[in-house]
Amino acid sequence: MEIRLVGNSALLIEVDDPLAWFTALDAERAAGRLAVTDIVPGVRTVLLDGVPAPESLAASLRSRPAPPFVRFYQDNLAIPVVFDGPDLAAVADMTGSSVEALVRTLTETTLTVAFGGFAPGFAYLSGLPWTVPRRESPRPRVPAGSVALAAEFAGIYPTASPGGWQIVGHTGTVLFDIDRDPPALLTPGRTVQLVRA
Known part of the structure; x- marks a missing residue:
């Protein structure tokens, strides 16, 4: 430390x-x-x-020993995803699997919000069994709700923005709402399950 x-x-x-x-x-x-x-x-x-x-x-x-991770939540937050992203097939190739096997891995893996990111409501989700490189050229506009992968993380774009992550699908789940308490749906420690929509 x-x-x-x-x-x-x-x-x-x-x-x-x-x-x-x-x-x-x-x-x-x-x-x-x-x-x-x-x-x-x-x-x-x-x-x-x-x-x-x-x-x-x-x-x-x-003077303290490293603490164990203690889950805040007893249940996983289910986020419905349509796996239709433009990079889905390329990511399957990168991970050495078929599209179906990739989707199965993504839906069977419990992800954990490790920390928040570059935009309000964006969360870095850890727990993937592989790493995926960012795109060589970022997109000027990634639609809100895009489910994407980069390095060892998954993430969901809360709003439309530029981005270089590999898009594998999309969700209609609202990730950031100023009238909600807390405004961000995905807070550190929250566990997430992607489910087929």
Whole structure:
């Protein structure tokens, strides 16, 4: 573990399992045992913001063993997907499988929201059994609801935007709604099951 002070009241923790640290620290915050404003997981980091005594907390964290990952939710969130993406066949080739086998793997794999991404409501879903390269040339516009793969992650575009991920399907599920609490449907720690629509 490496811990860096960020500004006057934040800590950036580099750890092997950011989601496990996020779930443990967020549970402490919810129980009133950790006074921080925000906890943000990343690929290899967890940011603690609004820390009243950062040096003291850093010393405490250094003395702790790595926590186990604890699921927030007892059920998987089912997201219906039509597997008709323009990159579906190419991704099947990349993974050495047929289109049917690829779809079966995607629907049988439980994915976990590892962290949020480049747009409100976008979540990086971990748990894929293979990695998929990004497209050589990004698309100028990826439609909202596009289900896509890149590196070791799956993701669903909450709004139309440029993007370089491999599109394998689409969903009508609303991922971000400012009138919902929380606005993002996919929050860190949530488990997701893609199902055929």
